[in-house]
Structures are given as structure tokens and as C-alpha cells.
Amino acid sequence: MHSVEQYRTGFISYLQQKTKVKEPVNLYEPITYILELGGKRLRPVLTLLTTEIFGTDYNKALDAALAIELFHNFSLMHDDIMDDAPLRRGKTTVHEKWNVNTAILSGDAMLITAYQLFENYENETFKNLAKLFSKTALQVCEGQQYDMDFEIRTDVGITEYLKMIEYKTAVLIAASLKMGAIVAGASLEEQKNVYDFGKNLGIAFQLQDDYLDAFGDPKTFGKQVGGDIIANKKTFLYLKALELGTPDQQKELRDLFSIQPKYPVAKINTIKDIFQKSGAAQRTQHKIESYTQKAFEITDTLAISKDKKLVLKQFGKNLMKREV
Numbered sequence: 001m002h003s004v005e006q007y008r009t010g011f012i013s014y015l016q017q018k019t020k021v022k023e024p025v026n027l028y029e030p031i032t033y034i035l036e037l038g039g040k041r042l043r044p045v046l047t048l049l050t051t052e053i054f055g056t057d058y059n060k061a062l063d064a065a066l067a068i069e070l071f072h073n074f075s076l077m078h079d080d081i082m083d084d085a086p087l088r089r090g091k092t093t094v095h096e097k098w099n100v101n102t103a104i105l106s107g108d109a110m111l112i113t114a115y116q117l118f119e120n121y122e123n124e125t126f127k128n129l130a131k132l133f134s135k136t137a138l139q140v141c142e143g144q145q146y147d148m149d150f151e152i153r154t155d156v157g158i159t160e161y162l163k164m165i166e167y168k169t170a171v172l173i174a175a176s177l178k179m180g181a182i183v184a185g186a187s188l189e190e191q192k193n194v195y196d197f198g199k200n201l202g203i204a205f206q207l208q209d210d211y212l213d214a215f216g217d218p219k220t221f222g223k224q225v226g227g228d229i230i231a232n233k234k235t236f237l238y239l240k241a242l243e244l245g246t247p248d249q250q251k252e253l254r255d256l257f258s259i260q261p262k263y264p265v266a267k268i269n270t271i272k273d274i275f276q277k278s279g280a281a282q283r284t285q286h287k288i289e290s291y292t293q294k295a296f297e298i299t300d301t302l303a304i305s306k307d308k309k310l311v312l313k314q315f316g317k318n319l320m321k322r323e324v
Helices: 004-018 025-035 042-053 058-083 100-120 123-152 158-183 188-215 236-244 247-256 265-277 280-299 306-320
Strands: none
Touching: 004 042, 004 058, 025 058, 025 100, 042 058, 042 158, 042 188, 042 306, 058 100, 058 123, 058 158, 100 123, 123 158, 158 188, 158 236, 188 236, 188 265, 188 280, 188 306, 236 247, 236 265, 236 280, 247 265, 265 280, 280 306
16 A cells, blocks of 8 residues: 555646646646646545555556546636635636636536546446446536525525535545545445445535634634634534524524624624534534544445555544644
């Protein structure tokens, strides 16, 4: 087995080989630009790692890993347009640097290129990778639509919210793992198990992101603390506080989530206080632990060595500590 850093380095080298600017420049330059903005390359690393977990050289999974990274960045490019976001990883977003039409078209080209990469695999592997990719891509779109719908709905339930984050975030992590298993020729049962591991870990990761948005350390979180509160996002914390809070707390929460004050510090602090006193903060932490534990229990069912099970568990622990 290689280290996470070795997988990341190997992937970045392959990415640079494969993503060259060509004609027409205004189509391909934005693609190279967003792919060079960095990030931890979490999803392609998972594909490569899982390929070796199941006994196959990770180099055979580089095209599948690149397809996942292209899709992920394609979705970010289009998300930035929908959110009218000026920055991505501290740099100007593609639609701001070029224009909206260019960002849409370059994003479309990324998605098509991702599908083309599967053509480098033999028939059965190609079919299984493409089938998983299509299903996952559609679920991510559905998750994004649910997220947009929730912005204007006042009756969002916790079950619906968990489905939304499963589709928007967790299924792509799960698919990244399963693709490695497919390339390695793992059994259908092993493919399902490693997918479920990724799905549970992905849900835990997103719930933790919700929690850290309110209670994280600004120095280490990497994003503005309180951003979800400022945007009136109906996160798990918010929904749980409505469920557990007193009538007065529920009313205050709804009232505060209907306004966007010019100076939001008081609003953030008041809502965080409701999250704590209602028990929503503690329940969210318990939910994170529950999904993380579910993921780790699945690794025990995999027909791989104890050392390889530990590799998966350690990756999960590092992910939840934001060290991957």
C-alpha cells in the first residue's frame, strides 16, 4: 500500500499530463484553471486507494479517478454560477474570470470528457463504471435541486435533509470508493460494502461540516464560521433545534432565519446559543458519531487483510479530523 500523499502526488502528475490547454483556448483554459486551483483531491485518492486495497495496481484506476475529479469540479463550476460566488478556493471563479456562458460550456466539456475516460477500460469494467457514474451524477443533481428547494420551503424535515446531503455529498465519495473496487475486479458484495462505507462516512462528513460551520475554530475550519446561519440554511442543527426547542426558542429561531441583518454577529451568537440550549448541538455530534461508527463497522465485513481494514479506518478518522 502507498501513502495518501503518494496517491495524491501520482494523481496530480497524471492530471497535469491529461489536462493541456488546446484549441479552442476559451473552452479548455477554464478547465485547466479550475483543476489547478488545488484542493485535497479526496475523491480520486479514494479511488486509487481502494484499487490497491483490493489487490490491483492503482495506476490502472487513474482514468476512473480523473473522471471523478472532472465531475466534481464540473459540479463546483456550475454551483458557483448558481450561487453567484465570486471566489473558489480563494481564487476568482470561472464565470467571474471569463463569463457565465464560458463557464457553462467548459463545465459541459468536463462532464463529457469524464465519460470518455471510461472508454479506456475493457467492456465489462467500462459498462460498470459508466453505469455507476451516470447514477451518481444524476443523484448529485437531485441533491442540488433538493438543496435549492429547501431554501424557500419552511416545512423541511430531518429525513429529507439527510437524503439531500446523501445525494449532494455522500454518493460521490461512495462512488469514488466503488470505482476502485470495480477496476480491481472485487466481488459485487465487496463493491456494495465499500460503497456503503463511503456513503456513511460522507454523511458523517457533511453533518460535521454543518456543525463546524457554527462551532468550528475559524483558524482551522477554512471557511467563514456562521456562514450557514448568515445564509439562513436549514441544516441538521437548525432542524434539530426546531424539533427539540421550547416554543419560544422555535419562534425566535424562525424569526431570526427570516432576516438578514447588515451586521450578523448578534444573530449568529443568539442562534448558536439556541443550538446549544435546545440540545441540537449535542444531538448533531451524536449523529456524526453514529454514521462514522456505521462506516467503520462495515470495514470489518470486507474480505481484506486486517492491515488494509486499518488503512480504511485511518483514512476515515483523518477525514473527520480534516487531516486528509
